[in-house]
Amino acid sequence: MPKQTIIDAHALEKTFITGEVKTHALRGVTFKINKGEFVAIMGPSGSGKSTLMQLLGFLDRPTSGKYFFEGQDASVFEDDDLAQIRNKKIGFVFQTFNLLPRTTVFENVEVPLLYDSNRKSKKRNRHLIERALKQVNMMYRIDYSSNQLSGGERQRVAIARALVNEPKVIFADEPTGNLDSKSGVQVMKILQQLNKEGKTVILVTHETRTAKHARRIIRLVDGKITSDAKVNHQLDANGIEELK
Secondary structure (H helix, E strand, O other): OOOOEEEEEEEEEEEEEEOOEEEEEEEEEEEEEEOOOEEEEEOOOOOOHHHHHHHHOOOOOOOEEEEEEOOEEHHHOOHHHHHHHHHHOEEEEEOOOOOOOOOEHHHHHHHHHHOOOOOOOHHHHHHHHHHHHHHOOOHHHOOOEHHHOOHHHHHHHHHHHHHOOOOOEEEEEOOOOOOOHHHHHHHHHHHHHHHHOOOEEEEEEOOHHHHOOOOEEEEEEOOEEEEEEEOOEEEOOOOOEEEO
8 A cells, every 4th residue: 555645845945034134944845754654853953843843733834835734735725724734633742731730631631622613522522531641641640730740741641632633643842851761751652652553743852862762863954954764673671662
C-alpha cells in the first residue's frame, strides 16, 4: 500500500517585519511527512523550528510558498476552516502545558470538546475524556485540580487534552523542556506509543536526547533545512528506543 502524505510543504518562507527590520525566519523550506511518521524538527534557538510548527499547525500563515494538508491547499482555507482543522485534526502539546489553573484534570481535557461544532453528548464526552486519560496513565488524577499535579503529570494531562478529539497529527513543541529527566522519559514513551498506534507525531526540540526518540530528524539552521534523515533505533534498558 502506498504511503499517504499528510503534510506537504513546498518552498515555505516566513518573514517578520518590525519597523524597517526584516527577519527571515524560514527560507524556502520543502519536505513531506507521511501519515504515521514520527518526525523531529530540530535546531538551535532562532533556527525557525517553532515558526515552522506554527505554519504546519495553522497557527500562522507563510509569507510565500505552498502548504498542503491531507492533499488540500491550505491557502484556500478561511479562518473558520482553520479553527475547525486545529480543533478536530490537530493536537498541540506545549512546553508550558497551558492548563487552566484551579480547574480539574477532567475539565482541562474537556476543553477541545467544548469548541466542537458537532457537540457530542455528555456521556460520549466523558468516554472520550476517560479514554484519553487512560492513554497517558492519568485516570487516577481525574478529579484533581491542575494545581495539585507535578510537572510530568501536567504534561501528561496536556497530551490527553491533545488526544481527546482523536486528531490526525500531534505537534509537540519542546514537550520535555520544563521536566526532569525521569518525567521527560515518561512523556517520550507516551509519544512513542501513540505513534505505534498510528498517530502522526511531529516533535519540535533543540535537544538531541529528545529528538533521537523520533524515527526521522529534520535539522534547521537559520531557516533552512540542513539535513533530513531517518533514525535507526534499538531499545535501551528503560524500553526507550535509542540511536544505534
